[in-house]
Structure formats: structure tokens, C-alpha cells
Amino acid sequence: MRVALFATCLVDGLFPDVARATVRLLRRLGHQVDFPAEQSCCGQMHLNTGYPAEALPLIRRQVRVFADCEAIVAPSGSCTGAIRHQYADTARRFGDERLAVAAEAIAARTYELSEFLVGVTGVTDVGGYFPHRVTYHPTCHSLRLLRVGDKPLALLRAVEGIDLVELPGAESCCGFGGTFALKNSAVSAAMLADKAAAVAATGASVCSAGDSSCLMHIGGGLSRLQVGARTLHLAQILASTRSEPALV
Amino acid sequence: MTYLGMPTAPAGVGQLRGAEPFPAAAETALANGQLRRNLANATGTIRAKRAAVVSEVPDWQELRAAAAAIKDDVLANLDGYLTQLEARVIERGGVVHWARDASEANRIVTELVAATGSREVVKVKSMATQEIGLNQALEEAGIQAFETDLAELIVQLGDDRPSHILVPAIHRNRTEIRDIFLAEMAGVQPGLTDDPAALAEAARTYLRQKFLSARVAISGANFAIADTGTLMVVESEGNGRMCLTLPQTLITVMGIEKLLPGFADLEVFLQLLPRSSTGERMNPYTSMWTGVHPGDGPSEFHLVLLDNGRTATLADERGRAALRCIRCSACLNVCPVYERTGGHAYGSVYPGPIGAVLSPQLTGVADNPSLPFASTLCGACYDVCPVAIDIPSMLVHLRGRVNEDKAAGHRLPTPEAAGMAAASWAMRGRRRWTWLLRAARLGRWARLDRLSKSRTARRLLPPPLSSWTRSRDLPEPPAQTFRDWWAEQ
Numbered sequence: 060m061r062v063a064l065f066a067t068c069l070v071d072g073l074f075p076d077v078a079r080a081t082v083r084l085l086r087r088l089g090h091q092v093d094f095p096a097e098q099s100c101c102g103q104m105h106l107n108t109g110y111p112a113e114a115l116p117l118i119r120r121q122v123r124v125f126a127d128c129e130a131i132v133a134p135s136g137s138c139t140g141a142i143r144h145q146y147a148d149t150a151r152r153f154g155d156e157r158l159a160v161a162a163e164a165i166a167a168r169t170y171e172l173s174e175f176l177v178g179v180t181g182v183t184d185v186g187g188y189f190p191h192r193v194t195y196h197p198t199c200h201s202l203r204l205l206r207v208g209d210k211p212l213a214l215l216r217a218v219e220g221i222d223l224v225e226l227p228g229a230e231s232c233c234g235f236g237g238t239f240a241l242k243n244s245a246v247s248a249a250m251l252a253d254k255a256a257a258v259a260a261t262g263a264s265v266c267s268a269g270d271s272s273c274l275m276h277i278g279g280g281l282s283r284l285q286v287g288a289r290t291l292h293l294a295q296i297l298a299s300t301r302s303e304p305a306l307v
Numbered sequence: 308m309t310y311l312g313m314p315t316a317p318a319g320v321g322q323l324r325g326a327e328p329f330p331a332a333a334e335t336a337l338a339n340g341q342l343r344r345n346l347a348n349a350t351g352t353i354r355a356k357r358a359a360v361v362s363e364v365p366d367w368q369e370l371r372a373a374a375a376a377i378k379d380d381v382l383a384n385l386d387g388y389l390t391q392l393e394a395r396v397i398e399r400g401g402v403v404h405w406a407r408d409a410s411e412a413n414r415i416v417t418e419l420v421a422a423t424g425s426r427e428v429v430k431v432k433s434m435a436t437q438e439i440g441l442n443q444a445l446e447e448a449g450i451q452a453f454e455t456d457l458a459e460l461i462v463q464l465g466d467d468r469p470s471h472i473l474v475p476a477i478h479r480n481r482t483e484i485r486d487i488f489l490a491e492m493a494g495v496q497p498g499l500t501d502d503p504a505a506l507a508e509a510a511r512t513y514l515r516q517k518f519l520s521a522r523v524a525i526s527g528a529n530f531a532i533a534d535t536g537t538l539m540v541v542e543s544e545g546n547g548r549m550c551l552t553l554p555q556t557l558i559t560v561m562g563i564e565k566l567l568p569g570f571a572d573l574e575v576f577l578q579l580l581p582r583s584s585t586g587e588r589m590n591p592y593t594s595m596w597t598g599v600h601p602g603d604g605p606s607e608f609h610l611v612l613l614d615n616g617r618t619a620t621l622a623d624e625r626g627r628a629a630l631r632c633i634r635c636s637a638c639l640n641v642c643p644v645y646e647r648t649g650g651h652a653y654g655s656v657y658p659g660p661i662g663a664v665l666s667p668q669l670t671g672v673a674d675n676p677s678l679p680f681a682s683t684l685c686g687a688c689y690d691v692c693p694v695a696i697d698i699p700s701m702l703v704h705l706r707g708r709v710n711e712d713k714a715a716g717h718r719l720p721t722p723e724a725a726g727m728a729a730a731s732w733a734m735r736g737r738r739r740w741t742w743l744l745r746a747a748r749l750g751r752w753a754r755l756d757r758l759s760k761s762r763t764a765r766r767l768l769p770p771p772l773s774s775w776t777r778s779r780d781l782p783e784p785p786a787q788t789f790r791d792w793w794a795e796q
Contacts, residue, residue, distance in 0.1 A: 062360060066789050066790075070736065070745075071744060071788055071789045071790055072744040072747055072788055072789075073747075073782055073785065074782070074785070075785050075787060075788055075789035075792055076785070079789065080778065090675065094789075094790070094793045096737065096790065096793075096794075097737050099734040099735065099737075099740045100734045102731075102732075104727075104730070105727055105730070106703065107684060107703055107706075108706060108710075108723075109679070109703065109705075109706025109707040109708075109709060109710045110707070110710060110724070110727045110728075110731075111707055113727050113728055113730075113731035114731070116731060116735050117731060117734055117735060119660040120734075120735050135596075145703075148796065183745065199683070199684070199686055199687075200686070201687035201710060202686075202723070203685070203686035203687070203689070204686060225744040230687075231377070231643055232643045232681060232683045232685035233688070234643070235683065236682070236683025236685070237684070238680075238682060239680065239682065239683045239684075240774070240775065241680060241771040242330060242680050242774075243329070243330050243333065243644075243680065244330075244774040244775070244777060244778065245330065245333055245334045245337050246330075246333050246644055246647055246681075247778070248684075248777070248778035248779075249337050249343075249647045250643055250644075250647060250683075251778060251779065252778075261455055266483060275782055276779060278780075278782065279779025279781065279782065280778065280779050281777075281778045282779075282780040283778065283779055283780050
């Protein structure tokens with residue numbers, strides 16, 4: 060399949076390994092990967108902080124850049140969620156019906172990574188190899204906005220050598236919440252402390268998730284609290300093989 | 308769009324506004340370790356109970372959809388249903404009063420009580436009367452109100468504020484309750500222990516005298532049936548039943564959104580409410596009354612219909628679904644923010660996710676600008692809401708209203724608004740965006756990250772970065788952005 064990668068601004072700038080892993084994984088599964096270079100940000104931060112007028116040009120851009128793509132894959136549940144659940148509504152709020160219709164069209168072809176792999180291509184065993192103890196945080200927007208269900212876990216279970224352990228209180232928010240992490244940093248930190256304690260209790264060396272934003276927050280906490288576990292995006296574990304192992 | 312001219316809940320009366328913004332109040336609450344353990348235990352227990360009884364109902368999602376549709380019909384035709392209710396109540400011997408806000412409602416109730424000559428009233432647990440600060444208004448008029456719900460009694464005796472819609476004293480443990488009873492409850496046995504049964508018995512003995520002597524009772528209402536004029540209260544303890552049946556005069560204060568069109572609609576709501584609220588299949592006491600009946604129950608019944616910002620809420624098509632709320636508090640119990648901070652941090656009698664969307668609408672967003680931001684948008688509240696209020700989307704909408712309100716009040720944009728506009732501009736030009744990603748990678752991030760390893764230096768970081776680094780490390784900056792790597796391939 061011909062797949063357009065929407066890397067997301069955070070991954071592009073700060074976590075390029077996640078996008079590279081996504082590319083490697085998709086190519087290994089026989090897909091042709093494009094990276095439309097005009098892409099930037101989906102506008103989620105603007106939308107969720109209450110700046111829809113500033114998000115609107117970013118929505119227009121995203122819709123234009125990806126208009127002709129057959130399938131758009133993003134290594135992010137929350138960016139996919141913004142495109143699917145907020146784009147058309149925001150366009151209509153500003154009276155732009157044409158943009159709303161175009162947004163609905165790209166939303167229908169935009170997938171979070173596990174949705175694409177399991178839901179669209181029907182694959183659960185991607186041929187990964189990752190001989191480490193891993194625990195998985197499902198992230199709120201993948202869980203409750205996209206309803207990806209156990210697709211990420213099905214993918215992880217099929218990875219050779221993995222010791223996948225359940226995260227206690229997995230469905231509780233990690234406390235990131237975009238600008239919430241700054242505006243309500245004390246509450247965010249309290250939630251993070253509980254999430255970090257849950258990760259520590261599993262004895263896992265890696266905490267994985269499908270969103271680099273949540274992982275940046277969790278990883279920053281694990282590092283500060285010296286839990287002895289690090290974070291890796293789902294794509295990095297799935298892309299890992301014997302010949303090209305992900306670094307732990 | 309702003310809704311100038313639509314009256315909101317007035318300042319200076321009632322409890323819809325906090326003394327300080329949510330982040331500051333939350334910080335105080337977070338420092339209380341006992342409070343956090345009390346809350347985590349209590350909300351964890353009730354979450355599990357709710358999940359168990361909800362999973363028994365095969366058509367739960369259909370019930371939620373039905374409830375949302377019934378409430379939306381009520382809200383769309385509120386004028387008609389309200390006048391219908393008024394007519395039915397009057398036909399059955401009741402008196403109906405219309406209160407535009409908290410001040411008017413307090414005045415009406417105070418005058419009604421004064422007219423009976425009684426200086427004491429017993430109260431059924433009611434959010435509406437907490438919202439308007441009725442007890443304080445009565446006290447100023449020399450009338451003493453006695454809360455009869457156990458948790459409300461604890462709050463009242465402790466000169467405290469409720470911190471949860473269903474369990475107002477959720478922040479108290481039993482030792483604290485024993486101490487409050489010993490200090491404040493008239494006639495209490497001095498050897499009282501903190502055994503729950505002993506505490507309940509002490510409250511029972513104390514309240515029994517009030518039930519038998521009170522001539523006036525004040526209640527709220529869970530539901531009002533427009534086509535029969537019937538009012539309803541659901542409760543667990545039976546104190547409500549006493550208040551609703553023993554005194555000669557009953558005064559009910561009810562928000563105008565509490566209506567249901569017909570009696571049959573209760574079939575939907577009485578399946579949803581107890582399971583969502585206490586995690587029970589059915590609540591122990593359900594009391595209904597229609598007007599007055601000679602020789603049976605109160606001989607005088609007054610219904611006070613309260614607006615207090617509800618019409619203003621109704622005017623916002625993206626915010627009005629908050630008026631579907633049936634005050635079950637399921638959203639509080641699943642909220643990760645509420646679980647850490649408790650209810651007082653929200654400053655309003657309506658805390659948690661529903662409070663974060665309801666309080667700013669009742670008061671106008673200018674008076675509660677921090678509440679719409681008191682959420683990570685995790686969505687747990689929407690999942691459990693029995694009337695399917697999309698609280699996360701509503702929070703996002705209200706954040707927009709707060710920002711618009713701030714922009715309207717200032718000639719210059721706030722630093723945040725300027726930053727957001729600049730980011731939006733940078734993100735829509737390929738060259739400038741590519742340059743900015745590179746700059747972020749090469750320069751500042753790396754330097755600040757090294758600085759942040761030192762505790763003193765961390766405090767020197769400018770906001771908003773300092774809010775990040777006070778509890779988390781910054782990520783290691785990458786050697787190359789993804790787009791540059793891709794271009795090289």
C-alpha cells in the first residue's frame with residue numbers, strides 16, 4: 060500500500076527516531092512510504108488550548124497537504140484524534156463547509172499506527188524482536204477518542220522475545236494533557252508520580268505508548284525520579300529486529 | 308460570541324466562585340497527603356461499585372442515549388414544560404415562585420419561612436440550596452437551618468464546605484468526624500468513638516429531635532414531572548423522607564433544568580441515576596409528592612424555580628448540554644484531577660469535570676476562567692456520564708470563550724495568545740518551520756537541558772519551561788530532525 064507518513068511536529072523535531080522506526084516498519088511490511096514535506100502541525104495544541112482561529116490555517120494546511128493520499132499514518136493517537144474529531148467541527152464553526160467536507164475525507168483515511176496495522180492491513184505479527192520487559196500505557200486519546208482497543212497490545216504480544224507485563228491502573232491518565240502540563244503543573248506532576256510508581260512496580264525496563272507527547276512527560280518523570288525504566292514508542296519496539304535492535 | 312445581557316449567577320451570594328484560581332487552590336490541596344489518600348480510597352471504591360452494576364445492564368448505552376434525548380427535548384422546550392409544571396402544581400394546591408437568581412431565591416425562601424413564624428428549618432440534602440448559599444441567608448434573617456443528610460451535617464457542624472456532589476464530606480475521615488461531633492453536636496455522648504455505627508447513632512439521636520419538632524422543611528428535587536406536577540427526591544438515609552412528610556410546610560428549591568416531560572421518563576432516569584451515583588441498583592428511598600393532601604404530609608407546599616445562570620447556559624449551543632446533568636457525580640469519581648485535588652480546589656459547590664463546565668457557564672466565564680483548563684481532556688468523564696455530556700469537547704469550547712473574553716478585555720494580546728499566534732504563523736510556512744525545528748534542536752534545548760540538571764538552575768529557567776522542569780527532565784535533543792534525515796535519503 061502507498062502510505063503517507065504524518066510524522067507530527069513533536070516527533071519531527073524532538074523524536075525523529077520514532078518516525079524513522081515507523082518508516083522502517085512500514086517498509087518491512089511491504090508498504091511504500093511518502094513524507095509530504097509541506098506538513099507541519101495538526102493544530103491540536105491550538106484547538107485544545109482554546110485557539111480555534113489560530114488552528115484553522117493549520118487545519119487547511121493539513122487537509123491540503125494530505126488531500127491526495129490513499130492512507131495517512133501517524134505515530135500518534137492524539138493527533139489522529141484531533142483530525143478525526145475536531146477538524147470538520149472547527150471548519151463548520153467558522154462557516155467553511157468545503158473545508159469541513161475535505162477534512163472529513165482526510166480524517167477517514169488518517170490512521171494511528173496500530174489502527175492502520177491491525178485494522179486496515181490485518182497484521183498483528185510484524186516480525187519484531189525485542190527481548191525486554193515492557194509495560195504499555197494505553198494513552199487517553201487512543202483509548203477513549205479513537206477506541207483502538209487492544210490493537211497495540213495484540214501487536215506487542217506478537218513481538219518475539221518480549222516480556223509484556225500489565226501496567227497497574229493503565230487506563231488512568233498520565234497527567235500530560237498538552238498545555239495542562241504547564242498550566243496545572245502541580246496536578247500534572249502528582250498524576251505523573253502515580254504513573255511512574257506504577258511503571259516501577261512492573262519491574263519493566265521500558266514503558267511504551269502510542270504517543271510521543273505522553274511519553275515525553277512520562278519519560279521526563281521516570282528520568283527525574285530515577286525509576287530505572289525508559290520510554291520507547293510502540294513503533295520503535297515493533298520496528299526492532301535482531302539485526303537492527305532498538306536501543307534500551 | 309458573547310452573551311451580554313443574559314443574566315448570570317450574581318457575585319457575592321452563593322458558592323459558585325473560589326477565592327483563588329484552580330492551579331493555586333490545587334497546589335494547597337495536593338500538599339495534604341491524608342486528603343489524597345482519603346480521596347483515592349473513596350473514589351476507587353465507588354468507581355469499582357459503579358462499574359460492576361453498570362456492566363449488568365445490557366442496554367446501558369441505549370439508556371444513556373434516551374436520557375440525553377429526553378433532556379435535550381426538555382431544554383429545547385423549557386418554557387412550555389415549565390409553565391405546564393407550574394399549572395399542575397397550582398392545580399394540586401401548591402404555590403409556585405420564580406427566582407431569577409440566588410439573591411431572589413434566598414429572599415423568597417426567607418420570607419416564606421418567616422411567614423410561618425418558625426425560627427428553625429430542617430433540610431434535605433440539596434445542591435441548589437448550596438449553590439445559592441441559602442443557609443447563610445437564613446442565618447442572616449435569624450433562622451437556623453439544620454442539615455439532616457449525614458454528610459451535609461458533618462460539613463455544617465464543621466463549618467466546612469462540601470467537596471463532592473454526592474458525598475459532601477468525602478474529604479473527612481471518621482476520626483475527623485468524631486472530633487467534629489464531639490465539638491459541635493449538642494447533647495452528644497462524651498465517650499463517642501469513631502466506629503461508623505456509633506457515629507451514625509449519634510447523628511440519628513441528634514436529628515430525631517429536629518424531625519419531630521420542625522414545622523418547616525426545605526428540599527431540592529432530583530426530578531419534576533411536567534405533566535403531573537410531581538416532585539421527586541432520591542436518597543439513601545431516610546432523612547429526606549422525614550423532612551418531606553413530617554413538617555407542616557415544605558419549600559422546594561429546584562433548578563429550572565430538573566424537569567422531565569412525563570412520569571414514564573423516570574423509567575430511564577431511575578435506572579441510570581443510582582447506578583451512576585452510589586453504585587447501587589436502586590437507592591433505598593424514593594419520595595414523590597404532588598401538591599398537598601389534607602391530613603397527609605405538609606399542608607403547605609411552595610416550589611421555587613431557580614434560574615441563576617441557567618438561561619445564560621442554555622443560550623450557548625455548545626455549552627447547554629451541561630444542563631442535562633442529573634448530579635450523579637460519576638464524573639467526579641473517575642476524574643484523575645478530582646482524585647488528586649478533591650472538590651474544594653474548584654471553588655464551587657459543583658466540582659470535578661461537570662463543575663468545570665457548569666460553574667463557568669452559570670457565573671459567566673470571566674468569573675471562573677481557570678476551571679475549563681482544570682482537565683487533561685482524558686475523556687473518562689464522558690465515558691461514564693449517564694446523560695452523555697461530552698465534557699471534553701465542552702471544556703475545549705469554554706477554553707475558547709475564556710480566551711475570547713480575555714482578548715476582549717485587553718488592547719494587547721496575552722503572552723499566551725501572542726505565542727499561539729506566532730506558533731500558528733511559524734507552522735504554516737515550510738521554510739520557517741524547518742528552520743525553527745533545527746534551531747530548537749541545536750541550540751536552546753540542549754543548553755537548558757544541561758542547566759536543568761542542577762536544582763538551582765532549574766528554578767532559574769523562565770516560564771513556561773520552569774513549569775515543565777520542576778517535575779520532569781527535558782528530552783535529550785536529537786542530532787537531526789526527521790525532515791532533514793528524510794531529505795538526505
